[in-house]
Amino acid sequence: METIPFSKSSINYEKVIRNIIDVLESRQLSGNGNFTKKCQSLLETMTGCEKVLLTSSATTALEMSAILADVHEGDEIIMPSFTFTSTANAFVLRGAVPVFVDVKESDLNIDENKIEQAITEKTRAIVPVHYGGTACEMYKINEIADRYNLIVIEDAAQCILSFYDYKHLGTFGNLGVLSFHGTKNIASGEGGALLINDMSVAERAEIIWEKGTNRIEFEKGKINKYTWIDIGSSFMPNEITAALLLGQLMDAERITARRKLLWDRYFWELEQSDKIELSNVEPSHNAHIFWILTFSKIDRNFILKELEAKGIKATTHYVPLHLSPFGKKFIKNDTTLPVTESISDRLIRLPLYDDMTDKEQDRVIAALWEIFYV
Numbered sequence: 001m002e003t004i005p006f007s008k009s010s011i012n013y014e015k016v017i018r019n020i021i022d023v024l025e026s027r028q029l030s031g032n033g034n035f036t037k038k039c040q041s042l043l044e045t046m047t048g049c050e051k052v053l054l055t056s057s058a059t060t061a062l063e064m065s066a067i068l069a070d071v072h073e074g075d076e077i078i079m080p081s082f083t084f085t086s087t088a089n090a091f092v093l094r095g096a097v098p099v100f101v102d103v104k105e106s107d108l109n110i111d112e113n114k115i116e117q118a119i120t121e122k123t124r125a126i127v128p129v130h131y132g133g134t135a136c137e138m139y140k141i142n143e144i145a146d147r148y149n150l151i152v153i154e155d156a157a158q159c160i161l162s163f164y165d166y167k168h169l170g171t172f173g174n175l176g177v178l179s180f181h182g183t184k185n186i187a188s189g190e191g192g193a194l195l196i197n198d199m200s201v202a203e204r205a206e207i208i209w210e211k212g213t214n215r216i217e218f219e220k221g222k223i224n225k226y227t228w229i230d231i232g233s234s235f236m237p238n239e240i241t242a243a244l245l246l247g248q249l250m251d252a253e254r255i256t257a258r259r260k261l262l263w264d265r266y267f268w269e270l271e272q273s274d275k276i277e278l279s280n281v282e283p284s285h286n287a288h289i290f291w292i293l294t295f296s297k298i299d300r301n302f303i304l305k306e307l308e309a310k311g312i313k314a315t316t317h318y319v320p321l322h323l324s325p326f327g328k329k330f331i332k333n334d335t336t337l338p339v340t341e342s343i344s345d346r347l348i349r350l351p352l353y354d355d356m357t358d359k360e361q362d363r364v365i366a367a368l369w370e371i372f373y374v
Helices: 013-026 034-047 058-068 085-092 138-148 199-209 215-219 239-249 252-270 297-309 338-346 358-373
Strands: 051-055 076-080 097-101 123-126 151-155 175-179 192-196 291-293 347-349
Touching (some): 034 239, 058 085, 058 151, 058 175, 239 252, 252 358, 338 347
Parallel strands (some): 076 123, 123 151
Antiparallel strands (some): 175 192
């Protein structure tokens, strides 16, 4: 029996191969070329963001965000603990301290009602993470940020074509980031994007993106040579990555629609089970993850073992950052994140990819019902 994988990258071979051939024939392989610009323009259209910069990953986009937010040693950055290491690392690299806030069991997003109590005189920014492409309560988060004069940086890594109140995720805060890692709905292997919603930092963003130089001004003919004027790094992707991504972005609507059909069917087929809890999410998500919660860690591990025996690759997710060896050094003695600790022990992510067949999904659903009740 053939194994059903947890995920597979979608590849539009015809479009991607043509794009990559064009790059190779041009002999212009380094970043910020024709395909980088096309991706940025398309992402601006797709997201409604005024300025997008393509990056080598969502991680580097977050690192750029930390620089643009003027994060310094000792600053505190509010974020959930239930997230990937990049969310914290980007700010820790600037000397900042992550302050972890609990999540809600309904959608696994940061609990907006617990943010305000985490704010101190050292707080610099709030970093909401839209788990699985499902929106955090951005109006409430922005209202808190405005009251305390804080910056909002959205970790929308999983959120291409996810919306909240008809507005694309990543465009509510001062800055936002997207990921095109191989595990994401739209993938280029590695890759990401910085969404710049505060245009007062757009010019500096380009300088940081270009290794701290004013090379973009030089390429526009505004200066006769470029030089080092700020900190920066090699944050942009090469043109082959951009060419691959462009082919995928042009197929994004189809990919998302198929994933939503699969997500909806999982929900309809499993919502009557009394052995698990399902998510309570807004319908405008992009179906990046279909997750279930068991009632105990023992139940979770049993179900995973049984699915594996049936040739089905399901998986858990993050080890909460505050429980990780490195994350523990940032924890205050009175920190309690009961929901985060509970859900991380009970979470299962089911297989979901756009070319998953109906028969493959039938197998997953049938296997779960058999495990639950046989």
